[in-house]
Amino acid sequence: MTTIKDSVHDHIEVEGAAEALLDTPEMQRLRHIKQLGTVQLVYPSANHTRFEHSLGVYHLASRALSHLGIEGDAAAHVEAAALLHDVGHGPYSHNIEDVTHRHTGKYHDDVEELVARGTVGETLENEGLDPERVAALVEGDGEFGQLVSGELDVDRMDYLVRDAHHTGVPYGTIDHERLIRELTFVDGELVLAEGNVQTAESLLLARALMNPTVYQHHVARISKAMLRRASERLLDEPDIDAEELRRMDDPDLLVALRLTDSTRGFAERLATRDLYKRAVWAELPNVPDSIIDAEHDALAAFERDIADAADVSPESVILDVPARPSMTESSSRVMVNGEMRQLERESPLVQALRTAQEQQWRLGVYAPREETERVGRAAADVLGLDADGALVAEVRSGLNATLDEFE
Numbered sequence: 001m002t003t004i005k006d007s008v009h010d011h012i013e014v015e016g017a018a019e020a021l022l023d024t025p026e027m028q029r030l031r032h033i034k035q036l037g038t039v040q041l042v043y044p045s046a047n048h049t050r051f052e053h054s055l056g057v058y059h060l061a062s063r064a065l066s067h068l069g070i071e072g073d074a075a076a077h078v079e080a081a082a083l084l085h086d087v088g089h090g091p092y093s094h095n096i097e098d099v100t101h102r103h104t105g106k107y108h109d110d111v112e113e114l115v116a117r118g119t120v121g122e123t124l125e126n127e128g129l130d131p132e133r134v135a136a137l138v139e140g141d142g143e144f145g146q147l148v149s150g151e152l153d154v155d156r157m158d159y160l161v162r163d164a165h166h167t168g169v170p171y172g173t174i175d176h177e178r179l180i181r182e183l184t185f186v187d188g189e190l191v192l193a194e195g196n197v198q199t200a201e202s203l204l205l206a207r208a209l210m211n212p213t214v215y216q217h218h219v220a221r222i223s224k225a226m227l228r229r230a231s232e233r234l235l236d237e238p239d240i241d242a243e244e245l246r247r248m249d250d251p252d253l254l255v256a257l258r259l260t261d262s263t264r265g266f267a268e269r270l271a272t273r274d275l276y277k278r279a280v281w282a283e284l285p286n287v288p289d290s291i292i293d294a295e296h297d298a299l300a301a302f303e304r305d306i307a308d309a310a311d312v313s314p315e316s317v318i319l320d321v322p323a324r325p326s327m328t329e330s331s332s333r334v335m336v337n338g339e340m341r342q343l344e345r346e347s348p349l350v351q352a353l354r355t356a357q358e359q360q361w362r363l364g365v366y367a368p369r370e371e372t373e374r375v376g377r378a379a380a381d382v383l384g385l386d387a388d389g390a391l392v393a394e395v396r397s398g399l400n401a402t403l404d405e406f407e
Contacts, residue, residue, distance in 0.1 A: 017127035032249035038223035060154035081137035103242030171209035230266035279376035280365035310378035
């Protein structure tokens, strides 16, 4: 058994197959991938890694399995999946996942090939575990897969608390101990036991509050969009492909960007926090559905049109269109009067939080500071936006009117 001191869960005891997996190259690589990607440029203390988070998820999975009375071979497979659930992440976590997915068709939880081969696969087999079964659990398959990837999974429980701890914001602080104690299986579905509507709401509320203040903070979004653009340019070069990019860690990617002529400028801006600024910051009702639902190639064409209309370099325009607001946690299941129900049926908070999500949604167009006015006017015209409502005036430092406005 190995005991590891953790900043969130105090002491984590790792044993069995999980202990053997710790020192595999695939797991150690996660030490060099920041959990929150470029959010560090907003919250300087957000330096925690996917390795720390993976240990936390393993710890909570072990606690949940013990509470549920799941032991032996089944528990060992779930614990291995919990530890390995992020082993497929590329550099800077989710920041460039859409870029690599367009080239490979794989997201970070598509880990079957990764865990079936190499040191991880050998270690699992040596410990008597089936790599394919572990990979399926990572993707949330089967009854026990819900613990690793689902609406009430231990992944969400750890990252909310850990991200809040390392950024210093209070919004992600949830009672994960109670959540684990109240988990139960009903007809093969992972649910919260009777009397826990408010417990489920706490998870929903924490995620809803962390979204605008941390995950979708405008500086984090701008830096993420710049890193995504740089990664796209890197893949245009003949010496690197998307599979190689997926297996890099954060320093690998930054070095590759610095050593490539077409991406060096973005690398320097990211390294020195010389970021683009908002030229457009448009609300959901003011953006045509055709733009919200546009595919990547169509958005790239809009960027070129905006650059032409503003008479600036194509590299000076980044169009950032988030997915439509969603709230998967609202489908969490709770027991009410002996009946299994979805949280959205029982909680008056759900609709209010959905409304808040829609109000917080923004389309962004970003450009170098000196070009924001020209780019903003051109973007409003090309995209058919109301210029008065979409263009961004300089936000005075210290006047933090809304959750997503502070620097």
